[in-house]
Amino acid sequence: MSWGGVQKHWLKNWGGSGRKPTPAPADFEVDKDARYTGEVAAYYKHSGYGFIVPDQEGLVPGDKIFVYWKNIQSDDRFPTLSQGMKVEFGLMKKKDEGVMTLCTKYVTLPGGSMVAIQDTEDSKKTFVGGQNLRYTGVLKFYDPERGFGYVILDDGFALDEPVPKDLRVETSEVNAGGKQPRAMKDLSVEFGIWKTEKGAYKVYNMTLPGGIPTTLEALEHRKVLEDKTYTGKVVTWSWHGGWGWILPDASEVFPADVQSKIDVMEAATTAKGKKVEFVRAVYFRKQDCVGDAGQKVDKEAKVTFQLYTDDKGVGGTTVQLVVTDMVVTA
Structure with a gap:
């Protein structure tokens, strides 16, 4: 289920019941480096979300915080939690469709170890x-x-x-x-x-x-070129679609085979009667962002990225925000 799908699920099933994402007060400050402990109050495995009660009373409004499966650190084939589990987590603000909420990030077992309950679930x-x-x-x-x-x-x-x-x-x-x-x-x-x-x-x-x-x-036969990181800026970003384009800095030179694939992609676009708005721009998706880029990427944002080739051509991955020439991670 996508984030938007989860929100619709909240509104349909929990609206007015108190079982919905925690609103973020306008003056609430998040310590990005702090780690907290708590207990899983409920987790809806097939919907991919649940709620954690922090051990620290008063940490968040209502003493309950939303957890989304993508923020669970796990080697299981599908990350999940079980009711009553003790966990460790960070906090973040997330805005979607104009609503600012408080959510957990980087959820682990106490001490930072990976969540691993797959074998226990399979044994049943x-x-x-x-x-x-x-x-x-x-x-x-x-x-x-x-x-x-x-x-x-x-x-x-x-x-x-x-x-x-x-x-x-x-x-x-x-x-x-x-x-x-x-x-x-x-x-x-x-x-x-x-x-x-x-x-x-x-x-x-x-x-x-x-x-x-x-x-x-x-699925797409992706091959990541891990030996080089490039710098550029986001020139197009669709928040609802979760995709955009990065224009690399003029000083960046791509490998010949990569540039050739980009030339083919641009020629195909032109052949369809469409305009190539940004020459040499690289396509990327939200799931290819890491750290704060997954939440704060926006048009004109300065980023670093790596390249990959696949069945469709060339794309950008491990996209990270750059602030004053420093990479910011969650």
């Missing part, structure tokens, strides 16, 4: 053929806004149970390497099968063939 499942048995099929679709999709099981498997051909896959079982699963369709996948307490059969730990997580890098 009943598997068809065993936890390590893998099946193959075709992902018909996966919709991150709705939080589920369907897989068609390949023919030829000898099954001792009445497993249907069409199997539901939910967000928590889409292995995206700890990142947000993307919209996908018509994709060869492999997976396990588990049986719910009500007798429904569902997909378990879905990956690409060979156990490869369904990351953006894998």
Whole structure:
């Protein structure tokens, strides 16, 4: 579920009930370096959010703070928390659709260790053929806004149970390497099968063939050029779309093969009758931002970035804000 989708979920289900994001008072100051401890009051796994009660009374209005799954530090295939867990976290302000709220950032176990509850959750499942048995099929679709999709099981498997051909896959079982699963369709996948307490059969730990997580890098055959960091400024930014363009500084020189791909992209744009507004500009997405850039990126912002190539051409990643020639991170 996207951030906007989460907000709509709040308004629909928790509006007026007190179970909604904490409004940020106009005079509330956030200590970006401070770490706090607390207990998970509730967490809605399939919606990807919950609430933490800080140990320090009066830390935040209402003594309850919102936590979004993307801020959970975890190696689990889908980061999640469980009710009653003790955690450590930082605070940040987040503005979306004109509303400034208080949220957690960089949520870990006390002491800073990674959250790891996947094995415990998996041990409660009943598997068809065993936890390590893998099946193959075709992902018909996966919709991150709705939080589920369907897989068609390949023919030829000898099954001792009445497993249907069409199997539901939910967000928590889409292995995206700890990142947000993307919209996908018509994709060869492999997976396990588990049986719910009500007798429904569902997909378990879905990956690409060979156990490869369904990351953006894998889906688009992304190759990051990690040996060089560039500097430029944001010339276009769509907050609601979560994408923009970076114009590199005039002194920056790209590798010949990268520049060639950019030339091809610009020629394709011109061939469609569209104007290339900024020559040599590099496309980037919000999920390719790190630190404060993920929250504060805006037009004219000075940034550093790395380049990647993929099936669509060239893009920017590890985008970071620059303030007085210093990189700012969360």
